[in-house]
Amino acid sequence: MPRLTRLLRNVSDMTKQSSNLPEAYIKRAMDQVEWKTPNAIQYRQTEIKRRKFRFTTNRPWTQQFRQQNQPGTHRKKVFLEPVPEWTFFKGDRVEILVGEDKGKQGLVNYIVQERNWVMVDGLNCHYRYIGKKKGFPGMMVKSEAPLLVTTQVGLIDPSDGKPTQAEWRYTEEGEKVRVSLRTGRIIPLPKLAEETPDYKTKSTYKVQEKDTSADQLTSITFEPQLKTFAMEIAEKMGIKEDRIPRKSFWY
Amino acid sequence: MTTDKYFKILPNSAFIHTSGSHKALSEFFDNEKNWGESEVKVGRAWKLDELRIKSNEDLHKLWYVLLKEKNMLLTMEHAAQEENRLFPNPERIDKVEESMKNLEDVVKERNRAYWLLETGETGERPSSLIEDELGREVHKMFDEHPVPMDHESEDTISKWQDVRNFQRLMKEKEFLEKRRALRRVRSHVCKLLRRFPDVDMEKLQQQYPEVDVQALRKRKDSRGHHDKNLS
Numbered sequence: 383m384p385r386l387t388r389l390l391r392n393v394s395d396m397t398k399q400s401s402n403l404p405e406a407y408i409k410r411a412m413d414q415v416e417w418k419t420p421n422a423i424q425y426r427q428t429e430i431k432r433r434k435f436r437f438t439t440n441r442p443w444t445q446q447f448r449q450q451n452q453p454g455t456h457r458k459k460v461f462l463e464p465v466p467e468w469t470f471f472k473g474d475r476v477e478i479l480v481g482e483d484k485g486k487q488g489l490v491n492y493i494v495q496e497r498n499w500v501m502v503d504g505l506n507c508h509y510r511y512i513g514k515k516k517g518f519p520g521m522m523v524k525s526e527a528p529l530l531v532t533t534q535v536g537l538i539d540p541s542d543g544k545p546t547q548a549e550w551r552y553t554e555e556g557e558k559v560r561v562s563l564r565t566g567r568i569i570p571l572p573k574l575a576e577e578t579p580d581y582k583t584k585s586t587y588k589v590q591e592k593d594t595s596a597d598q599l600t601s602i603t604f605e606p607q608l609k610t611f612a613m614e615i616a617e618k619m620g621i622k623e624d625r626i627p628r629k630s631f632w633y
Numbered sequence: 634m635t636t637d638k639y640f641k642i643l644p645n646s647a648f649i650h651t652s653g654s655h656k657a658l659s660e661f662f663d664n665e666k667n668w669g670e671s672e673v674k675v676g677r678a679w680k681l682d683e684l685r686i687k688s689n690e691d692l693h694k695l696w697y698v699l700l701k702e703k704n705m706l707l708t709m710e711h712a713a714q715e716e717n718r719l720f721p722n723p724e725r726i727d728k729v730e731e732s733m734k735n736l737e738d739v740v741k742e743r744n745r746a747y748w749l750l751e752t753g754e755t756g757e758r759p760s761s762l763i764e765d766e767l768g769r770e771v772h773k774m775f776d777e778h779p780v781p782m783d784h785e786s787e788d789t790i791s792k793w794q795d796v797r798n799f800q801r802l803m804k805e806k807e808f809l810e811k812r813r814a815l816r817r818v819r820s821h822v823c824k825l826l827r828r829f830p831d832v833d834m835e836k837l838q839q840q841y842p843e844v845d846v847q848a849l850r851k852r853k854d855s856r857g858h859h860d861k862n863l864s
Contacts, residue, residue, distance in 0.1 A: 404678060404731050407724035461821075463829045464840040532829075580674065591664075592702075593676040603688040608751075610744045614689045632759045632775040633782045 392435060393442050394495035396468060401441065402578035411443035414453060436460070437496035439528065462498055463532045469548040469560055470500050470531050473574025475538040477545040478505055478529065487538060489574075492526070499528035500535060541567045660701065661708045673721045678731040684739045692736055699736070703729045768796045769803070819844050823854040830861035 393408055401408070414432040419425040436457040440446040470476070474490045483505045492501040507524050514520030529535045536545025539562040547563040560569045573583060581587040589595070607614060616623055667673050684692065706726045713720035741757070748756030760774045822841050825832065826849060838846045849855055856862045 402677070403724050404727040406731060407727035410727065411723075461825055461828050463825070463832055464836045466836050466839055580676075590674050590676055599683055600686075602686040603691050604686050605688065608747065609689075610747045610756075611689050611692070611740045612744075615693050618690055628779070631778045631781045633778060 396493050396495040400578055402580050408443050439494055465498055465532060467550050468495055469537060471571055471575035472577060473572030476502060476535045477538055478502060479536055480534045481506055498531050500531055501526040501528050539565055539567060540569060541565055661705055663705055663709050670721050675725055678728040679735055681735050681738060684736055692740060696736055699729050699733050768800050815843060819849060822846060822849050823852055826850055826855040827857040830857060830859055
């Protein structure tokens with residue numbers, strides 16, 4: 383079913399990758415199950431749950447996201463121009479093509495692939511008040527507004543510093559690279575692209591208490607033997623099993 | 634003494650189950666320095682390729698390490714809920730579960746290799762696509778029985794007409810669902826064309842292979858409030 387596959391593709395790869403969270407957790411945190419059949423043989427397993435979500439700058443596992451997608455809320459469908467290959471990454475230099483900051487260049491600091499959005503550090507900003515209470519007017523903060531990657535921003539080609547369209551291609555060594563369509567030059571991925579809340583870069587990850595050390599992780603202890611898992615463990619523990627099971631029938 | 638006779642077969646070590654540190658019940662709880670923390674950082678789950686290079690004994694040990702960790706996390710989650718407090722980093726549970734799933738997959742992989750080599754069968758629970766009572770194709774996991782299947786005692790009442798009726802209705806339902814889904818995609822693509830007249834048609838076709846985008850372009854519902862309409 384085409385419709386089903388499209389619905390399952392809800393949370394984008396960029397969001398998953400930048401969060402460094404397991405997919406099962408994101409799914410669990412997003413779930414809004416209203417009713418589910420008991421897990422028993424007499425029921426045809428069905429569930430009533432929210433299937434359409436409005437994605438915003440709030441990440442799907444956050445409380446704010448849950449609040450924006452409260453049960454009973456219905457938002458209009460958002461139409462997105464298809465972007466089959468995502469080419470924007472955190473830390474990329476882009477030029478803004480529309481609005482008040484048109485022609486200015488900046489670094490991408492936030493990506494919402496579900497909406498084709500990027501946010502550019504310190505550009506295309508608006509002001510808003512937070513913490514407004516009775517007797518306190520709130521605090522004014524400056525925050526970036528999202529821009530559409532299809533029409534509103536252009537990736538900068540490092541060879542000439544001008545905006546361009548980009549595409550993924552393979553080098554002769556079989557490496558996947560981002561290439562500028564205008565000049566054909568490679569646009570290298572920024573270091574910030576692999577940043578997650580757990581580490582800035584993979585090499586600078588700080589080892590936590592319960593982590594397995596790299597030596598232990600990469601040491602090869604497997605030796606192929608003509609035994610099943612249970613047979614080998616039983617032998618190691620000194621359990622002898624020589625009974626022959628009775629013939630059984632499967633149907 | 635019959636029990637003595639039985640227990641003598643196994644060495645004593647098989648019955649003693651010890652864990653690294655003898656903390657008894659408190660092993661169900663997290664380290665005390667993590668209590669009340671708002672964030673407890675951990676690494677990622679074990680990947681399949683990392684588990685494939687480990688010996689069976691290592692995997693066996695790791696399974697119990699993971700199981701203890703999962704028990705601990707579920708206890709802490711429950712305790713936090715009881716106290717109406719925040720359980721830090723709930724994704725830890727999913728990471729442990731993912732690791733356990735990967736570990737089980739690797740063990741199954743090894744067992745399957747052994748059985749295929751020795752007997753030519755996978756050694757797993759047999760299953761196959763069968764036609765059920767209503768004439769639907771379903772994937773059935775078989776059960777183990779001590780005696781072979783008795784074909785004679787099966788229900789001999791003819792359900793032929795009922796099954797035919799059911800099949801007809803089911804096919805109709807499937808057809809309607811399919812048509813509805815296609816219509817939904819078609820209308821979605823028309824709305825996209827209306828909103829984005831400059832859209833790359835090839836990319837659009839790539840994303841919606843079940844419809845003919847060029848033909849939809851000419852439709853009335855694809856006309857937008859701009860001068861890029863085709864007809």
